[in-house]
Amino acid sequence: MRRLLLIGFISVFYFSCTKEYINPIPSYRVYIEVDLTFRDKELVGYNTYKIFTSKNTVHGKEFTGYGGVLVTHTMLDAYKAFDLACPNEVKRDAIVAIDDDYNAFCKVCGSQFEVSRTYGSGACIAGPSKYALRPYHTELRGNMLIIRN
Numbered sequence: 001m002r003r004l005l006l007i008g009f010i011s012v013f014y015f016s017c018t019k020e021y022i023n024p025i026p027s028y029r030v031y032i033e034v035d036l037t038f039r040d041k042e043l044v045g046y047n048t049y050k051i052f053t054s055k056n057t058v059h060g061k062e063f064t065g066y067g068g069v070l071v072t073h074t075m076l077d078a079y080k081a082f083d084l085a086c087p088n089e090v091k092r093d094a095i096v097a098i099d100d101d102y103n104a105f106c107k108v109c110g111s112q113f114e115v116s117r118t119y120g121s122g123a124c125i126a127g128p129s130k131y132a133l134r135p136y137h138t139e140l141r142g143n144m145l146i147i148r149n
Contacts, residue, residue: 080120
């Protein structure tokens with residue numbers, strides 16, 4: 001009887017924790033090569049950021065996701081990348097901007113997201129959004145930072 005209760009107890013906890021987080025921003029192709037030596041050297045310092053859109057990338061070679069890509073260099077020396085589209089609005093033209101505290105904010109709904117100061121999690125820290133910014137994978141290869149999904 002104890003075994004049956006133990007198995008049931010473990011099963012309840014196992015299956016209750018498998019809910020998958022789904023970001024409302026559609027998954028579009030992302031691939032950007034960030035040149036930390038020349039073209040994008042402003043990202044070398046801590047607490048810096050750069051915005052990539054189809055207008056400022058190499059056409060045909062780089063892809064900028066749904067609303068564009070925000071790349072930050074956090075205070076903990078980590079590079080983070082997020083889609084610019086606000087996850088509360090889910091519109092390509094409702095993109096976040098950076099405020100004086102280096103947080104991203106949506107001009108439409110007022111949501112604020114932590115993107116640069118410490119962890120660069122993209123989590124909503126104020127406003128109506130229930131979702132974080134869509135993150136992208138970053139990989140540092142020498143002086144090149146590769147952003148992809």
